[in-house]
Amino acid sequence: MKILFSGIQPTGKLHIGNFFGAIKNWVNIQHDYKSYFSVVDYHSITIKYDPEEMRERVMDMAVNLYACGIDMEKTNLFIQSEVPGHADLTWIFNSVTPMGELERMTQYKDKAQQNAKNVNVGLFDYPVLQAADILIYKAEVVPVGEDQVQHIEFTREISRNFNSRFGQTFPEPKELLTKTPRVLGIDGEKKMSKSLGNDIGLLESGEEIMNKLRGAKTDPARVTRNDPGNPDVCNIYSYHRLVSHEDERSEVVDGCRSAGMGCVDCKKILHKNLMKVLDPIRDRYENINKNKVSVREILTQNAEKCRRIAKQTILEVKEKMGLNPLWKI
Ligand code: SF4
Incomplete structure (x- = not known):
């Protein structure tokens, strides 16, 4: 089985963009590979944060992933900072x-702009840590969104650099692009993001989600109920693609183009289908939260397994680099 690695930052509450853009794909493919999924807390300390909140967020992300369907035991879901390798x-x-090579990374430029008052070395070095996350398990497959492809190319570059200098050690991992293109926020303009306030939370109640959908952007050319609309340019329809069955989607397309269906009814259908996916996740989340101790136990066991594998890689690397002169005695 090929080895797969992917990580997610403990950013706080997940939104449906995270779920449909990444986590759902992880759940679908998790058993096709020897999978490692990590809550990458070291990646999230490069911006200012509250330590108490961070503790909560790390654990909450693990519970969220479990609730979404990640098989915690089989996939080695673990917390990055618990594996020093x-x-x-x-x-x-x-x-x-x-x-x-690092200076070329576009995400660094964006992040440096967003955090102009706290441009630290960690922010700059982020792709190197990401390469280490992947290569310490010699992962060959990394499921990512398009915005991360440059970092996977960079990981291959590091792998080649190391191998050519110290001998064949690491694979050249390949990105596995998720089929769902980026999910836009309810503003219909920017990628869904909690910080932009255009998100639909994964664990929000049906009522909260309906309120957000009511204000969500539709086809801008459909000004009145009697104007025909175009689902191809409507963000609400892009959400239908994520959750609605083909039959209902064609009903929406016909109703929209002929003005037979209003946006309010269209959003109600979307809401019904969205909640069919989100209600079970929220129920699971609430149940798991009642027994967080067992989640903590599994995370500890997984970190131990990961530490063993990471240690093997580090020993091999140090041997090749001449960093363990006592090793052979
Ligand atoms: S009917 Fe639906 S798809 Fe058409 S514009 Fe309104 S919300 Fe968008």
Whole structure:
């Protein structure tokens, strides 16, 4: 079985963009590979945060993933900072990474702009830590969105740099692009994001979600109920593609184009189908939350397994780099 790695930052509450854009895909493919999923908390300390809140967020993300259907035991779901090999390998990779390669990373430029008052080395070095996350398990497959493809290319570059200098050690991982293109927020303009306030929370109640849908952008050319609309340019229809059955989708398309269906009714159908997906996740989340101790136990066991594998990689790397002179005695 090929090895798969993917990580998610403990950013707080998940939204449907996270679910349909990434996590649902993880759930679908998790048993096709030897999978590692990580709550990558080291990646989230490069911006200012409250430590107490961080503790909550890390645990909450693990519970969320479990509730979404990640098989915690079989997939080695773990917390990144509990496996020190990630940081070890990052430092080693720093020494085979040309500055120029890192400077080209577009996400760094964006993040530096967003955090102009706190542009730290961690923010700059983020792709190297990401490469270490993947390569410490010698993962060959990394499910990502399009905005992460550059980082996977960069990981391959690091792998090649290390291998050519110290001998074949790491694979060159490939990105596995999710079929769902990026999910736009309810503003219909920008990628769904909690910080932009255009999100639909994964665990929000039916009522809260309906309220958000009421104000969500539709086809801008459909000004009155009697104007025909165009589902191809309507963000609400892009949500229908995620949750509605083909029959209902064609009903929406016909109703929209002929003005036989109003946007309010269209949103009600969407809401019904969306809640069919989200209600069971929220129920599971509430149940799991009642017994967080067992989640913590599984995370601890998984971190232990990951530490063992990471240690093997680090020993191999150090051996090749001449960093363990006592090793053979
Ligand atoms: S009927 Fe539906 S698809 Fe058509 S414009 Fe309104 S919300 Fe969009």
